[in-house]
Amino acid sequence: MVHLVRLLQHRRTPPRPDHAEAAGGPVTWLDIPAGSPFGPDSLPLGVFRLGDEEPRVGAAIGDQVIDLAPVASAQMLDGSQLFARPSLNDFLALGRPAWRATREWLLDLVRNENDRDVVEPHLIPRSAVTMQLPFEVGDYVDFYASEHHATNLGRLFRPDSEPLLPNWKHLPVGYHGRAGTIVASGTDIVRPSGQRKPPDAAAPVFGPSQRLDVEVELGYVVGTPSTLGRPVPVEDFRDHVYGVVIVNDWSARDIQAWEYVPLGPFLGKSFATSISPWVVSLDALDAAAVPLPPQDPPVLPYLAGEHLPNYDITFEVLLNGHRVSSPQYQETYWSPAQMLAHLTVNGASIRTGDLYASGTISGPEPDQRGSFIELTWGGREPLVLDGKERTFLEDGDVLTITAWANTPTGRLGLGEVTGRIVPA
Structure with missing residues (x-):
C-alpha cells in the first residue's frame, strides 16, 4: 500500500521571508494572470491529456497545469505513480491523511522558490491540454x-x-x-x-x-x-x-x-x-x-x-x-x-x-x-x-x-x- 502520508516527512526548507503569506493572500513564485480562477491557495486536481500521451493527474495553477507524476518522482515521494494514472480514484481511496499531506506538498511546490527548478520543467499551459473526466463515477x-x-x-x-x-x-x-x-x-x-x-x-x-x-x-x-x-x-x-x-x-x-x-x-x-x-x-x-x-x-x-x-x-x-x-x-x-x-x-x-x-x-x-x-x-x-x-x-x-x-x-x-x- 502506498503511504502518501509520508509526504509530510518530505517537507523541504520553509519559504524565504519574501515568499511568506501576505495580507492580500498567498504569494507564489509563479506568474499568475490577473483574474485567473486558480490561485496558489486553490490547487485543484484533475486528469489531463497532452496530445497523444496517456491521461494523467495534474494540479491547476494560474493558466498552467503542474504535471504531478514527474515532480513527485523527482522528489522521490511515496505514491508518485498514483499521479500517472488516468483517474483520481486510487488517490481518493487513500483517505484524509493522504489528502491533507498532498495539499501541503502542493502548497510547498508553488510557494517555495527552492522547488522552482523541479516544478518549472513540468508546467504545461492549460490551453495545450484536453481535460478528462477526473474520476470514475460509482453511484x-x-x-x-x-x-x-x-x-x-x-x-x-x-x-x-x-x-x-x-x-x-x-x-x-x-x-x-x-x-x-x-x-x-x-x-x-x-x-x-x-x-x-x-x-x-x-x-x-x-x-x-x-x-x-x-x-x-x-x-x-x-x-x-x-x-x-x-x-x-x-x-x-x-x-x-x-x-x-x-x-x-x-x-x-x-x-x-x-x-x-x-x-x-x-x-x-x-x-x-x-x-x-x-x-x-x-x-x-x-x-x-x-x-x-x-x-x-x-x-x-x-x-x-x-x-x-x-x-x-x-x-x-x-x-x-x-x-x-x-x-x-x-x-x-x-x-x-x-x-x-x-x-x-x-x-x-x-x-x-x-x-x-x-x-x-x-x-x-x-x-x-x-x-x-x-x-x-x-x-x-x-x-x-x-x-x-x-x-x-x-x-x-x-x-x-x-x-x-x-x-x-x-x-x-x-x-x-x-x-x-x-x-x-
Missing part, C-alpha cells in the same frame, strides 16, 4: 437542498397548495441518478427524446424534448468508502468526502413532468449530467466556510451536529456568453454533511468515486435562480437576449456555469462546466 445521487428552488417549483406546480411538501424540512430529499451518463465539461449534449404530454393533447406523444433545462449544482466527490450496514454520521463527513465539482444536471422538463408521478425523476434526468474537470478539495474550501441557515423545525438526531459545513460560493450562468443568473450557494438549507448522513442512514454504503449533488441552487432574488424553469417562471416570462425572447434551451446553445468561493483573501475558483446542445 450518483442528486438532492433537492435549496429551499428557494423547492419553493419556486412548489409555487409553479402546486399554486393552490403549500409550496414545500410536509417532509421537505425534515430530511434532505433526493433521488438516485445514472452514473454512466455523467460526462466531462465540453461534451456535447444530445437533446433527449421521450414521452411527453402537452397540455392541449389528449394522449402522450413521443419526440424531442421541447423544454430542455439547466440545473446549477455543487457536487461532492467521495473518496473513502464506508461499510454496508453502517451509516456515516455527520461528524465523519470530511473523512469520506475529498472535494467538490460544479454540476449541471441537464433536465428535460416536459419528459420529467409526465413521468415523475409516482416514482420521481427518470428519463427526464438520466440522459446527461456534466461536471467540471477540476476537483477542489474541502481543505481549500475551508476559507469559504459559513454557517447553515437556521433549520426549523429541529432536525432528528442523526442529522444534528455542531459546525456543520456550508460554503459561500457564487455561481454564474452564461447562455451563449450572456450572463443570465448568479445563484448563491450559502443560502442552501441542507449541509453536505447532512446529505451524506441521510444517504447512508439506512445502511447504504458509499464507494470511492461516488458523487452526490446539491440539487438546483437558487437564491431569493429573480436573478439568482439556477434553472430556466424558474428564470422564465415555467416559460411564461421569457428572457430577452439580443432582442430575442428565450425560455428553454435551443439546439446550438452553449451553456457555461462558472463558480468561485468567496474567502477573506479573495476569490477561490472552482473553474467551469460547459456544454453545447445538439439536435436529437
Whole structure:
C-alpha cells in the first residue's frame, strides 16, 4: 500500500521571508494572470491529456497545469505513480491523511522558490491540454437542498397548495441518478427524446424534448468508502468526502413532468449530467466556510451536529456568453454533511468515486435562480437576449456555469462546466 502520508516527512526548507503569506493572500513564485480562477491557495486536481500521451493527474495553477507524476518522482515521494494514472480514484481511496499531506506538498511546490527548478520543467499551459473526466463515477445521487428552488417549483406546480411538501424540512430529499451518463465539461449534449404530454393533447406523444433545462449544482466527490450496514454520521463527513465539482444536471422538463408521478425523476434526468474537470478539495474550501441557515423545525438526531459545513460560493450562468443568473450557494438549507448522513442512514454504503449533488441552487432574488424553469417562471416570462425572447434551451446553445468561493483573501475558483446542445 502506498503511504502518501509520508509526504509530510518530505517537507523541504520553509519559504524565504519574501515568499511568506501576505495580507492580500498567498504569494507564489509563479506568474499568475490577473483574474485567473486558480490561485496558489486553490490547487485543484484533475486528469489531463497532452496530445497523444496517456491521461494523467495534474494540479491547476494560474493558466498552467503542474504535471504531478514527474515532480513527485523527482522528489522521490511515496505514491508518485498514483499521479500517472488516468483517474483520481486510487488517490481518493487513500483517505484524509493522504489528502491533507498532498495539499501541503502542493502548497510547498508553488510557494517555495527552492522547488522552482523541479516544478518549472513540468508546467504545461492549460490551453495545450484536453481535460478528462477526473474520476470514475460509482453511484450518483442528486438532492433537492435549496429551499428557494423547492419553493419556486412548489409555487409553479402546486399554486393552490403549500409550496414545500410536509417532509421537505425534515430530511434532505433526493433521488438516485445514472452514473454512466455523467460526462466531462465540453461534451456535447444530445437533446433527449421521450414521452411527453402537452397540455392541449389528449394522449402522450413521443419526440424531442421541447423544454430542455439547466440545473446549477455543487457536487461532492467521495473518496473513502464506508461499510454496508453502517451509516456515516455527520461528524465523519470530511473523512469520506475529498472535494467538490460544479454540476449541471441537464433536465428535460416536459419528459420529467409526465413521468415523475409516482416514482420521481427518470428519463427526464438520466440522459446527461456534466461536471467540471477540476476537483477542489474541502481543505481549500475551508476559507469559504459559513454557517447553515437556521433549520426549523429541529432536525432528528442523526442529522444534528455542531459546525456543520456550508460554503459561500457564487455561481454564474452564461447562455451563449450572456450572463443570465448568479445563484448563491450559502443560502442552501441542507449541509453536505447532512446529505451524506441521510444517504447512508439506512445502511447504504458509499464507494470511492461516488458523487452526490446539491440539487438546483437558487437564491431569493429573480436573478439568482439556477434553472430556466424558474428564470422564465415555467416559460411564461421569457428572457430577452439580443432582442430575442428565450425560455428553454435551443439546439446550438452553449451553456457555461462558472463558480468561485468567496474567502477573506479573495476569490477561490472552482473553474467551469460547459456544454453545447445538439439536435436529437
